[in-house]
Amino acid sequence: MSLDVHGRTLLVHHWDADGICSARLLLEELHDVSAENRTPRIGNYFLTEEEIVDFSGYDTIIIADMALPVEDVLRLAEGSEIIIFDHHIQPHIESVNQHNPIAMGAKPDDYPSASWVVSEFLGREIDLYTLLGMVGDREHRIKENERFWPIISEFCLENGMVFDDMLRMVELLDSNYKTGDKRAVEMAPKLLESDGPSDILENKEWNRNVELLEEEMERLMNLPPEDISGVTVKKISTQYNIISTLTRKIAWESSRSVIVVNVGFFEDSDQLYVRSPDRDMRALIERAVGLGFKAGGKKDVMGAIVPKEETEGLLKEVSEYLR
Numbered sequence: 001m002s003l004d005v006h007g008r009t010l011l012v013h014h015w016d017a018d019g020i021c022s023a024r025l026l027l028e029e030l031h032d033v034s035a036e037n038r039t040p041r042i043g044n045y046f047l048t049e050e051e052i053v054d055f056s057g058y059d060t061i062i063i064a065d066m067a068l069p070v071e072d073v074l075r076l077a078e079g080s081e082i083i084i085f086d087h088h089i090q091p092h093i094e095s096v097n098q099h100n101p102i103a104m105g106a107k108p109d110d111y112p113s114a115s116w117v118v119s120e121f122l123g124r125e126i127d128l129y130t131l132l133g134m135v136g137d138r139e140h141r142i143k144e145n146e147r148f149w150p151i152i153s154e155f156c157l158e159n160g161m162v163f164d165d166m167l168r169m170v171e172l173l174d175s176n177y178k179t180g181d182k183r184a185v186e187m188a189p190k191l192l193e194s195d196g197p198s199d200i201l202e203n204k205e206w207n208r209n210v211e212l213l214e215e216e217m218e219r220l221m222n223l224p225p226e227d228i229s230g231v232t233v234k235k236i237s238t239q240y241n242i243i244s245t246l247t248r249k250i251a252w253e254s255s256r257s258v259i260v261v262n263v264g265f266f267e268d269s270d271q272l273y274v275r276s277p278d279r280d281m282r283a284l285i286e287r288a289v290g291l292g293f294k295a296g297g298k299k300d301v302m303g304a305i306v307p308k309e310e311t312e313g314l315l316k317e318v319s320e321y322l323r
């Protein structure tokens with residue numbers, strides 16, 4: 001199917017490797033249209049008032065790999081035509097053009113990335129960007145996918161690559177959001193010009209990012225954690241958006257529940273991230289949302305953005321829940 005857009009077109013996409021690859025595929029399709037691409041403020045899974053006003057000036061808005069709140073989508077839909085390509089859990093939104101098989105009941109394993117939703121919609125052949133989206137979102141777990149792992153293995157073989165090369169490419173693409181560089185995220189889809197890996201593997205800036213991120217991760221891992229009744233709590237201050245990676249690393253090494261608070265990423269808010277090997281986070285997410293916090297996640301993780309003056313309160317709430 002071809003992508004039917006009219007007027008000034010804006011592509012809003014997630015900042016991670018899947019978002020960048022999905023944007024790359026869509027921009028190729030839109031090459032003869034004056035399309036611009038944008039990512040929301042990094043770390044926000046919603047649009048700010050400013051972004052909504054700004055985006056509302058476009059005739060068509062394509063949203064890729066980003067399950068924005070339904071109320072944000074509906075506000076954009078008031079004056080623009082909306083086309084969504086996604087694979088996140090998201091309610092079905094009747095009034096917009098929503099291509100999200102998961103919202104229609106498909107199995108997550110059949111749609112491991114938004115890049116695949118886009119690729120399938122456009123009827124493309126399997127290519128590097130479609131597969132990198134999957135590797136980005138699933139990492140090593142893509143090997144357990146009975147449908148797509150054989151496709152990835154064969155693609156690697158045919159193109160003289162190994163899976164580690166794909167992981168490296170994902171790391172390089174993700175380095176843009178992890179360093180908090182919104183403009184670099186927005187530039188990235190346009191820098192992917194060839195169909196080969198060299199545009200990614202040889203990008204000097206992204207390689208330098210990865211080095212910086214590794215150094216910062218080491219510094220943060222070496223900071224001593226606190227112990228609050230059997231829960232590991234780590235308070236950090238970093239300008240990098242690496243709280244989820246850090247929390248996962250600490251949790252793997254300790255196999256205990258971990259809470260990380262980063263006071264250094266947002267000016268007005270803190271990032272709070274929780275991972276637990278045995279406690280179901282979904283009830284906690286509901287509770288945090290009920291208390292008015294911006295929180296989201298899955299069975300084993302919760303991420304929240306908390307106004308600075310409320311961080312201690314939420315931290316207390318979370319550690320009580322975990323103990």
Ligand SMILES: [Mn+2]
Binds near residue numbers: 018112
């Ligand atoms: Mn995705």
